[in-house]
Amino acid sequence: MVAHLLRLKLDLLRNSLKRSTMAVVGLVIGGLYGLGMLVLVLVGLVLLGSADLEIASTVIVLAGSAVILGWLVIPVLAAGVDMTLDPARFTTFAIPMRTLLTGLALSGLIGIPGAITALAALGTVGTWWRHPLAAVAAVVCAALAVMTCIVASRAMTAASSNLAASRRFKDVSGLVLLIPLMLLGPIIAGTSDVLRNFAEVLPALARTLSWTPLGAAWSVPADLAGGHYGAAGLKFLIAVGTLAGLLWLWKIFLARALVTPAHSGGARKTAGNIGFFRWFPATPTGAVAARSLTYWFRDPRYAAGLVISPLLPLVFVLVGVQSGSMFMLLFAGAIATYLMCWFISTDISYDNTAFALHVATGVSGAADRMGRALACAVIAVPLGIVYTVVGAALNDAWAYLPGTLGLTLALVGASLGLASVFSARFTYNVPAPGESPLKSKPGNSFSSVLVQMAGVTGVAVMVLPVAVLSIVGVLAQQAHLSWIALAVALVLGTLFLVLGIRWGGRIYDKRAPELLLAVSKDS
Amino acid sequence: MSDSTHPHTPPVGAPALAIRGLVKRFGDKTAVNGINLDVPAGSFFGLVGPNGAGKTTSLSMATGLLRPDAGDAWVHGTSVWGQPLEAKKLMGILPDGVRLFDRLTGEQLVTYAGLLRGMDADTVHERTKDLLAALDLAKDAGTLVVDYSAGMTKKIALASALIHAPKVLVLDEPFESVDPVSAANIRDILTDYVGSGGTVIVSSHVMDLVQRMCDHVAVIAGGNVLAAGTVDEVRGSESLEDRFVQLVGGRNTSTGLAWLRTS
Numbered sequence: 001m002v003a004h005l006l007r008l009k010l011d012l013l014r015n016s017l018k019r020s021t022m023a024v025v026g027l028v029i030g031g032l033y034g035l036g037m038l039v040l041v042l043v044g045l046v047l048l049g050s051a052d053l054e055i056a057s058t059v060i061v062l063a064g065s066a067v068i069l070g071w072l073v074i075p076v077l078a079a080g081v082d083m084t085l086d087p088a089r090f091t092t093f094a095i096p097m098r099t100l101l102t103g104l105a106l107s108g109l110i111g112i113p114g115a116i117t118a119l120a121a122l123g124t125v126g127t128w129w130r131h132p133l134a135a136v137a138a139v140v141c142a143a144l145a146v147m148t149c150i151v152a153s154r155a156m157t158a159a160s161s162n163l164a165a166s167r168r169f170k171d172v173s174g175l176v177l178l179i180p181l182m183l184l185g186p187i188i189a190g191t192s193d194v195l196r197n198f199a200e201v202l203p204a205l206a207r208t209l210s211w212t213p214l215g216a217a218w219s220v221p222a223d224l225a226g227g228h229y230g231a232a233g234l235k236f237l238i239a240v241g242t243l244a245g246l247l248w249l250w251k252i253f254l255a256r257a258l259v260t261p262a263h264s265g266g267a268r269k270t271a272g273n274i275g276f277f278r279w280f281p282a283t284p285t286g287a288v289a290a291r292s293l294t295y296w297f298r299d300p301r302y303a304a305g306l307v308i309s310p311l312l313p314l315v316f317v318l319v320g321v322q323s324g325s326m327f328m329l330l331f332a333g334a335i336a337t338y339l340m341c342w343f344i345s346t347d348i349s350y351d352n353t354a355f356a357l358h359v360a361t362g363v364s365g366a367a368d369r370m371g372r373a374l375a376c377a378v379i380a381v382p383l384g385i386v387y388t389v390v391g392a393a394l395n396d397a398w399a400y401l402p403g404t405l406g407l408t409l410a411l412v413g414a415s416l417g418l419a420s421v422f423s424a425r426f427t428y429n430v431p432a433p434g435e436s437p438l439k440s441k442p443g444n445s446f447s448s449v450l451v452q453m454a455g456v457t458g459v460a461v462m463v464l465p466v467a468v469l470s471i472v473g474v475l476a477q478q479a480h481l482s483w484i485a486l487a488v489a490l491v492l493g494t495l496f497l498v499l500g501i502r503w504g505g506r507i508y509d510k511r512a513p514e515l516l517l518a519v520s521k522d523s
Numbered sequence: 524m525s526d527s528t529h530p531h532t533p534p535v536g537a538p539a540l541a542i543r544g545l546v547k548r549f550g551d552k553t554a555v556n557g558i559n560l561d562v563p564a565g566s567f568f569g570l571v572g573p574n575g576a577g578k579t580t581s582l583s584m585a586t587g588l589l590r591p592d593a594g595d596a597w598v599h600g601t602s603v604w605g606q607p608l609e610a611k612k613l614m615g616i617l618p619d620g621v622r623l624f625d626r627l628t629g630e631q632l633v634t635y636a637g638l639l640r641g642m643d644a645d646t647v648h649e650r651t652k653d654l655l656a657a658l659d660l661a662k663d664a665g666t667l668v669v670d671y672s673a674g675m676t677k678k679i680a681l682a683s684a685l686i687h688a689p690k691v692l693v694l695d696e697p698f699e700s701v702d703p704v705s706a707a708n709i710r711d712i713l714t715d716y717v718g719s720g721g722t723v724i725v726s727s728h729v730m731d732l733v734q735r736m737c738d739h740v741a742v743i744a745g746g747n748v749l750a751a752g753t754v755d756e757v758r759g760s761e762s763l764e765d766r767f768v769q770l771v772g773g774r775n776t777s778t779g780l781a782w783l784r785t786s
Binding site for chain 1: 608
C-alpha cells in the first residue's frame, strides 16, 4: 500500500509532464538549477569541514533551521498552488492510518524539493569526515532532520487543510506569498548588510537554536566532534522527541481532516449591499465599471495586479536609492500607472466564460470597453498622481512635476486605449477564476508573447513625445519643457483613450462571439 | 449581415423561435448538421438528446453566443445574426457550462445582468428583490456566488436570465443539480410564464421531466433533429423515454455485469 502511494505520486508527476512539453522543460530547468545549487552546497559543506569547528557548527545549524522552518511555512502559504496527494482526496478509501502516514511521508521525498533536501542533509556527513564518530552521527541526524522537515510540512498541511479548503484563505495566501517574492531582491541586499554588521551575533543565535526543535538534529554531530557528549545526547533526544511529537500531531490532524469534508467558507448574508454598483450611474457602462472595480479588489488575480503595480516601481526605486540616485523616483508613478493600466489588456481572458453574460445581454462594445477602462482609471490615476507628487517632493523637484505628471497621464490614456483594442482582439491563457494568481499557465504560444511585446512597444511609441519632453526637461533643467509636456500629454492622452475605446468597441461588436469561443477554448 | 446572405428566409407567421439550416463544424467533426426547428409562440418546448448530441451547440447558435457556419435563427421574426441587439432583447438565456461573474454577490450579479440590458435602476432593484425571493435565495443574496452550491448557482443564473422579462426563455439544462423543492418552484415560475404568453425552451436529458412539463418536444442526436412536434405526436402510444431510446439507439442488450449480483 505504501508502494501504491509512492507510485501514485510518481504517476501524478509523470502525467503532469505528459500534458505539455513546457512542463518537461520546466522540470529540467528546475532540476538543473536545483542540481547546481546542490553541488555548490555539497562542495561548501565539505570545505566547511576544514574550517573552525565553531564556524562549521554555526553555519550548519542556522542553514538547517532555516530549511526546517521553510518546510513548515511554505506549504501553508502555497496552499492554493499545489495540493498533490491532498489527504482530503483519500477520505473515500479505507487506508489504515499507519500506512497512509508512512506513504505520505515517503512520497514527500519524491520531487525536487524533497530530493534536494535529503541529499544536502546527507552532505553534512562530508563536513565531519575528519571526526568518524560525528560523521556516523551525521548520517543518523540527517535522516532525522529530513524526516522532521517532511513530517512538519505534512502536519502543517493537514492542520490547515480545513483552512486551505476555504476560498477566502486561498485568496489571501496567494497574495501574501507575492509580496516577499516581489521584494526578494531588495530584502537580500538589505539583510546582507545587516548580517555583515551582526556577524558576531550569529554564533550566539546558532547556539540558542541548537537547543530548539529547529536546530537540535543539525548540531549533534558538531557537539560530538567538539567532545561535548552530554550536550550531544540531550540534543539528540530533543530531535527524536520533535519528530515523535510532530508525527503524533500529524496523526491527529490527519484523522480529523479525513472525517471532515472540505467545506467552502463564508457566512450567509442577506440582500441590501450592492457595493460599487451604488457609486456608478445605472447604465451598461457604469455597471461594467462597478463590476470591474469589484473584481480589482475581490478577485485575487486582479488583486495581485493591484499589489504588484505599486510595488514593482518601489523595487526599482530601492535599487536606485542603494546606488545613490533618486532620479528613478520621479518616474515611479509613471511605471506603476502603466503596469496597472496595461493589465486590462487581458481582461476578457480573465473573465473566462463568464463573458457569456456580456454576449447574451448584447452590451455594446463601447460600453464594455469604457466601463473596464473607467474602473482601472479610478484606481490608477490617483495612484499615479500620489506616486508622482511624492517622487517630486522627495527629490525637491517641484519644477518638473508638470512633466512627470504629464507622462503619467499620457500613459493612462495610451495604455488604457491600446489595451481596449488589444483585449477585444486577443485572448491569452491566464489563470482561470479561482486559481492562484501565481499559477503559471503553459501553452501561451510564441505569438501571444509577440502580441504582448507589440503592445508594450505600441504604448512606448504613443507616449514618446511626452516622455522625451518630460525627461529632457528634467535632465536639461528646463522647467518650461515640463509644462509643454503636460499640455501635450493632456491632448494626446485624451485622444488615445477616445480612439482606443472607439476602435476597440468596434472590434468587440464584430467579434464578441469569437471572443467567447476563444476564452472557452483557453479554459 | 443582410438577409440575402442566408440561404433560408424567416418563416411566415413568426414562431417564437425559428431555426433554419444551422451548421457548426469543429475541425473535422460536424457538431450540428443543418437543423431546422420551429418553436411555436406560447409553447413549453423540450429539447432532448444524448450527451454530445449538439443541444448546447444548437442553442448557443440560436441565442447569438456562437456564430454558426451556416444558417440563422429568428426570434419572433427578428434575425439573431442579422439584428443581434434586437433579438437579444427578446431572449433570456441560461447557458450551460459557462462560468458566472462569481466574485459578485448573488444580488450584485442579478443587478449587473439587469443594468447591462440598459434597464433603469429602480426597476432592476425591484425585480432583483422579487426574483431572489421567488427563487428562495433572499437569505444568501449577499453571499458571493463562488460560495454558492451548484443548485444555487443555477438558480442565480436563471434569475439573471429573467430580469428583463424576455418573451422567449432559452434554458440549457436548468434543472441539473437543483434540489427537488427548488425544481418544483422553478417549474411553477416557468408554467406561469408560459401561461401568460411567454415561450420556454429547455434542454434536458431527463425524459420524465420533459414529458410532464413540456407540450412540445424535439429529439436531437448526432447533430440532426430526429423528431419534433407536440409531445403526444412524438411519443405516440409509448412513453417518451422508450420512444427516445428507439430513435437514438445504443441500448445495451448483453447480460450485463453478472458478478455485480449480490445473491
